[in-house]
Amino acid sequence: MLGLAATGCASNELTRLGMPEPITEQAERVLSLWQGSWVAAFAVGILVWGLFIWTILFHRKRSEQLPPQVRYNMPIEALYTVLPIVIISVLFFFTARDQAYLLDTEEPADIHVEVVAFQWAWQFNYMDDTKENGGEVLYSEVGTPNPDGTADRSTQPTLVLPENSVVHFDLHSPDVIHSFWIPAFGFKMDVVPGRDNAFQVNLNEGTADTYVGRCAELCGVDHTRMLFNVEVLPEAEFEAWAAEQEQAAAEDQAAEDAAAEELGEDTDDAEGTGADGTGDQGTGAEATEENDD
């Protein structure tokens, strides 16, 4: 009762049993698997507690005589074996069914994001329509690790997504194993070097809001810095944001090309300027240096 009163929780917070509010169709599935597992656990628990209480209340020691024993009683022994197998089979069925659903990437996606997890931040590359890896990067959102390791949301990278859409994630890591976790997705997947892990989500309508994202695999000394923001925007707002990003990326590219052309004319300059790695590469280099330290 105290728990109920203290949380003062709205609507379904209690029935979610600690899971965050789901924002994707997949997260809803995870939530119902979670709830179903608890129903099964409670059913077993209530039966076992009930037997305990019944035994304690009604079968107290009354005399020195041994009560009737049920060891080697075949029907009861068979029940002890069959019942757990039935329970496990039912749990296994739903788990296998939902796992297949969660890992399904067949549906054509609206947005393709390549997630690069590195020690100790994130890079989100928005890819063109090609589903396979190797599609062209349209624009990127690059994070820099917080210098003092504190959780300062303003310096963390932001993954921007449109609501009411199918989003495909390709997960890559250049260094060690990380884990891409957005709690509101009810799901996380390891980011493994040399492996193409992928999953996709169907973001629900009316989910425009900000959420948190984390690395869920202890990946090194500054693992705690690997936080990111997730911003789900209404579709129109996302389109505007995406167009802006693409424009900015095109301008950057044009400026880079112009600089390269200038350098091409004067080889002496080329060496001088090439040394200070700027932009994305700069960040990557920093991360590697820290790693070496």
Ligand SMILES: [Cu+2]
């Ligand atoms: Cu990590």
